[in-house]
Amino acid sequence: MAEQKKTRSVIKREAIITGALAAFQQYGVADSSMDKIAELAQVSKRTVYNHFESKEVLVAEIITSEWEKRTVVYDALYDANKDIKSQLTALVANEVELMCDSAMMELVRVAMAHFLFAPDTLQHQMAKMFEQETALQRWLKLAMADGKLKTLDVNFAHDQIKGLLKSRAFWPQLLRQQEPLTANEKTELVDMTVGMFLSYYQA
Amino acid sequence: MAEQKKTRSVIKREAIITGALAAFQQYGVADSSMDKIAELAQVSKRTVYNHFESKEVLVAEIITSEWEKRTVVYDALYDANKDIKSQLTALVANEVELMCDSAMMELVRVAMAHFLFAPDTLQHQMAKMFEQETALQRWLKLAMADGKLKTLDVNFAHDQIKGLLKSRAFWPQLLRQQEPLTANEKTELVDMTVGMFLSYYQA
DNA sequence: AATTTAAACTGCACTGTGTAGTTTACTTTA
């Protein structure tokens, strides 16, 4: 790794981002002043403005870059020789892990609160964050092409799976109405979801 | 109807609520100043404060009262003599109508943005808004007791149905990524949901 | 029908506070 040669500028920048994220997660974007952010980052306010020309720029940059950092692509492609159920189970388990990740959840919370009433220009930015083909979608297409699933609308089916998962593993936690799922609850959720999906869709 | 005798006070109060709701829906709670609300309501700011002692009180009162107004109870109880599928279809169709309602959606948008980073005390208020047994839950219990459905965790099953519906009819619209569903799309969604649910749970 | 009364509303000036963003004079670091 070439991580030793961090210039002071880079160090400060990272501190700002860390501090801003912490502030956003604790107070939300609207209630995080630039002074608070600078203080949390252990950096002078002027330095914040040297790195980010305005609060809006800082917010946008942090949210999108953190988002990209966290949407890593898990690419287990469809394998015609392996059994459908176990493949789907692995994929779905992966989706659950992604959506349960607490850093991810906090980021979504920040982004949602910030974008819900944002002007159109910012809404587009949010839209881009969401429209991103998942490994699950690719797999569904291939499995269907291979005749292992009933003919189906891939997007519809994908939303069904996501809906089944999120209603238990994501939304209640995002709204802080429910504790994060335990490992057991996760596997149960995955099994039930795959079971229900295949009971309807398996060819 | 005894609606003619509205005192001036009542008229003003209603104007304030209407104005505040309009402001909230357009700008969000945080960016709706009391001046803006008074202006939209065509009422002096002082009058707003005569009716609501602070902004927080105004927000809380409006959100909860509007919520209660909109969560009307549809009570179609389980009927052992009628066929399972048609009963469930009616109930699910009702749920979809409720969650698609644009006034409801706007209210949820306002409430979410407002409560997402609120202190614990306010979070409890939100929690109460959500924990409310639906006709669907009651029906599932009775249908299961009657042996028409496999033994199941009622809450889990309920969340599954809600998840299947919301991932297509609610969340994308809330985030303004998707237009509201057409009538056809709604019935298709209802049919697919009931179909999938029963394919797994019907005894 | 004219007058009185009390409650509610208005408009406006004013206080206090919090915040984005700027500026300045000084210090550190590569």
Place this chain on the structure above:
DNA sequence: TAAAGTAAACTACACAGTGCAGTTTAAATT
């Protein structure tokens, strides 16, 4: 020594909330 950071004061503004003198409204009284 030049670029980057620091600390603190400062500007300009928006907002929540208050106080008050004067006006409107509707109903009760004459």
